[in-house]
Amino acid sequence: MTFQEQSDLFKALQQSGMPLTPTLNSALEHVAGDKSMNDSFRVLLWLWRRSWGNWYPFAVKDNHRRLNLSTAPPGTAEFLTELIIGNGPCPRCNRNSDSKEPGLHPNFRWHISCLAKLYAADAITSGNQKQREWAQAVLNDAEIPSPSSYTS
Numbered sequence: 001m002t003f004q005e006q007s008d009l010f011k012a013l014q015q016s017g018m019p020l021t022p023t024l025n026s027a028l029e030h031v032a033g034d035k036s037m038n039d040s041f042r043v044l045l046w047l048w049r050r051s052w053g054n055w056y057p058f059a060v061k062d063n064h065r066r067l068n069l070s071t072a073p074p075g076t077a078e079f080l081t082e083l084i085i086g087n088g089p090c091p092r093c094n095r096n097s098d099s100k101e102p103g104l105h106p107n108f109r110w111h112i113s114c115l116a117k118l119y120a121a122d123a124i125t126s127g128n129q130k131q132r133e134w135a136q137a138v139l140n141d142a143e144i145p146s147p148s149s150y151t152s
């Protein structure tokens with residue numbers, strides 16, 4: 001899958017109005033499960049998946065459907081990897097992320113706040129009262145833990 005195809009696919013997903021949470025969760029899980037990746041990066045991805053992926057800072061409940069890679073179309077695994085690490089700009093805002101946060105993969109594509117805000121957008125429309133409160137704080141830039149607060 002070329003970068004352009006990958007980018008177009010994610011844009012189409014965003015414009016479809018479908019929740020992005022299942023795709024983002026699948027992508028974080030896929031890359032976090034890749035043992036060739038640096039351990040501290042994998043831990044970060046898991047923490048985001050476990051918290052933001054359930055629309056709450058430190059949630060552990062997990063009831064979201066996800067992509068099944070064994071039945072997914074060819075190229076899905078590649079798509080999921082490239083959604084997280086690659087040479088393209090941040091998938092949400094289309095500007096380059098040059099975060100130098102410790103523990104991040106050098107080609108991590110996202111602004112951390114952009115990733116949190118996509119999850120928060122789903123929480124606003126589908127979450128319960130507590131999740132919507134969390135999401136509103138994220139969207140107001142009030143409550144986005146920095147990765148160093150996880151790893152230090």
Ligand SMILES: [Zn+2]
Nearest residue numbers: 090093111114
């Ligand atoms: Zn961004």
